[in-house]
Amino acid sequence: xxxxxxxxxxxxxxxxxxxxxxxxxxxxxxxxxxxxxxxxxxxxxxxxxxxxxxxxxxxxxxxxxxxxxxxxxxxxxxxxxxxxxxxxxxxxxxxxxxxxxxxxxxxx
Numbered sequence: 001x002x003x004x005x006x007x008x009x010x011x012x013x014x015x016x017x018x019x020x021x022x023x024x025x026x027x028x029x030x031x032x033x034x035x036x037x038x039x040x041x042x043x044x045x046x047x048x049x050x051x052x053x054x055x056x057x058x059x060x061x062x063x064x065x066x067x068x069x070x071x072x073x074x075x076x077x078x079x080x081x082x083x084x085x086x087x088x089x090x091x092x093x094x095x096x097x098x099x100x101x102x103x104x105x106x107x108x
Contacts, residue, residue, distance in 0.1 A: 003101060004071040015093025016073055023085035024066055031058045074098065078105030 008016065038051050067076055080086040081102060088108070091099050 003074050003105075006070070006074065006098065006101075008070050008073075009095075012094050012098065013070075015091070016077065017068070018093070019077065019086055019090040020066070020068055020073075020080075022090060023080040024062070027062065027085050031055075031062075074101050075105060078102045081108065082106040 035051065035055065038047070038054060042048060042051065065076065065079065067073075077086065077091065078101075081088065081091075088099070088103070091102060094102075
């Protein structure tokens with residue numbers, strides 16, 4: 001079966017959305033912590049531009065990464081798993097075959 005053609009039950013869609021949003025919140029919290037640290041150490045005008053550059057880079061990365069289309073969702077969840085924004089336990093509610101695909105894609 002083509003991964004992009006997987007069928008998602010209503011319960012799986014809810015579980016995937018929960019995991020997806022938890023990872024997003026977790027990553028945004030990490031960005032916020034880094035931002036607070038950068039802001040606390042800023043004392044030169046160039047530090048402000050570094051903060052701006054950092055935020056722009058993070059926005060671009062998260063916009064590219066957090067794509068909730070079902071056709072790419074296994075790839076997204078695998079990336080989040082691999083990067084540590086998700087744990088396997090966060091995938092609870094997905095079918096065993098989807099979890100296996102995600103684990104395989106993540107190299108787990």
